[in-house]
Amino acid sequence: MTVQTWTYLLVGITFAVYIGIAIWSRAGSTKEFYVAGGGVSPLANGMATAADWMSAASFISMAGLISFMGFDGSVYLMGWTGGYVLLALLLAPYLRKFGKFTVPDFIGERYYSKTARIVAVFCALLVSFTYVAGQMRGVGVVFSRFLEVDINTGVIIGMIIVLFYAVLGGMKGITYTQVAQYCVLIFAFMVPAIFISIQMTGNPIPQLGMGSKGTDGLYLLEKLNGLSTQLGFAEYTKGTKSTLDVFAITAALMVGTAGLPHVIVRFFTVKRVRDARKSAGLALLFIAILYTTAPAIAVFARTNLINTVSNKPYSNMPAWFSNWEKTGLLKFEDKNDDGLIQYVAPPEINELTVDRDIMVLANPEIANLPAWVIALVAAGSLAAALSTAAGLLLVISASVSHDLIKNVFNPKITEKQELIAARLSAVGAVSVAGYFGINPPGFVAAVVALAFGLAAASIFPAIIMGIFYKKMNKEGAITGMIVGICLMLFYMLKFKFGVFDGGKAAIAGLKAQWWFGISPEGFGSVAMLVNFVVALIVNSFTAPVPEEVQEIVENIRIPSGAGDASH
């Protein structure tokens, strides 16, 4: 069978499974729609959280990014896993004990204020929308390469599938499809990795293969360091970013991870506080399988790529080369007309442009793996993109129907009406996400990385102080969130988009002006500190927290009697 047939088959089967699960797990109440009824087992929640969390970016882009960044890629590896330690130790158990439906629910009640709730809704929406647009785009890219449909058609097919199970099943449907999607995506990620590891090092475990000797008896990493320096790139295990910037980016990603609403809500779906703790551990375990494999793939793919193309005649390139050239993600321009591919660091003589995203997708083809493995990777990337998109859409719809409609504009709404509102908001959210998938604003990819900074600067400090500092009042928390998110937005607009200095062209020149030399990606950690400081200062001269709110805080610190999630 050809790759194409295999792809149709595997993608078809997995989609049928997702739809089957959606029909089986329809949501009948708002509680089922928002938190899957609150009875999800820690194991299922761990898998669902892992799938929820690992997006198209983790599955498709991350290994590729690392393979071009070398050591600097560690910021993603540590940042996107270390956040779970914060989540497990500082947030999940207490938020579960609090037992509500959404993140703005917690912020609104803990800070006894509608304003706090609305600010939190705004932050949650901003973070989630920037994130979801990237997912839909990922779906489109996979469809266009593997199923040879137009990117836009791909986005629309993806929208319909997500719509189906998110609207029908709510959190309940999403949870169980995510469990299935986790299985698909981890299998799809590991199979080619194991194959390639055996091919290159004889060791079936990629995590160990990465540190092993290649077929020529040299350690793979040493060889890659040598190849990189020869071609004018930085040594692979050294990197180029400053230590301070690596520190700041890692911190921003960690804290941002712990502040992402679509990850936090997953911990509302388990029965008890102890289950919330355990499922956070399981989630990270499931995530770690992919995250410790990705850097190995990065090393294998980078070595393979250099060996295959560097100084080789263009006419001898294998079939995958022209396949990817067609998508525009791989470009060759013979600048010195010698028919050979010069792949080197200096841009004026470099002849090959490789989009980072194709490293994982093209990897099985580069390594000559069987057709079904290539098809599996397509199904896996779709699982990763769809599971994250669905989780985000649920946060968006719950923010609108539960936080805005039910708790701010029209508290008299009945449960039935709220459920309808939730479903309608999900439809609206999918449409907006699809629109951005089809007409991606040029900056989507850049903004996705910054979503973490936004979450770190706004939501994380408000929740942490809400739990660990019972004297924090609403004035402090609200000002902190507003100042934090505005500062982050300002820094993004100024240094990532050049808005105040004449647009994109100015960005490179502004690098010298970065505050403390910290990049926009790392600035979330600064904005977070500012949030904390501002909140503490404002708190010191405004009215103290009411007694009953302090009692709520005392109460969430103790696990027993968690009770069910409720209004």
Next chain:
Amino acid sequence: MNDNVKNARDYWRENLRCLLLLLSIWFLVSYGAGILFRELLDEIQIAGFPLGFWFAQQGSIYVFVLLIFVYVYWMNQLDKKYGYDERE
């Protein structure tokens, strides 16, 4: 001070101590070994890995997973000790 309040306060103190210890380890393996001291550790090579690089791309993640499971175990013990076990 009544007994319930004191019990809750003692539980919270022990909880904070546990958090402080685990988060220090969390900080040391990632920001310490993987970032601040990595050049020093890179001098040591284990199999094909410079040690600092290994911590940044592999080791820290393994430790993170372990830390959460230690936390789960530790807190379950605390819950039992202070009578907050949810299974009762």
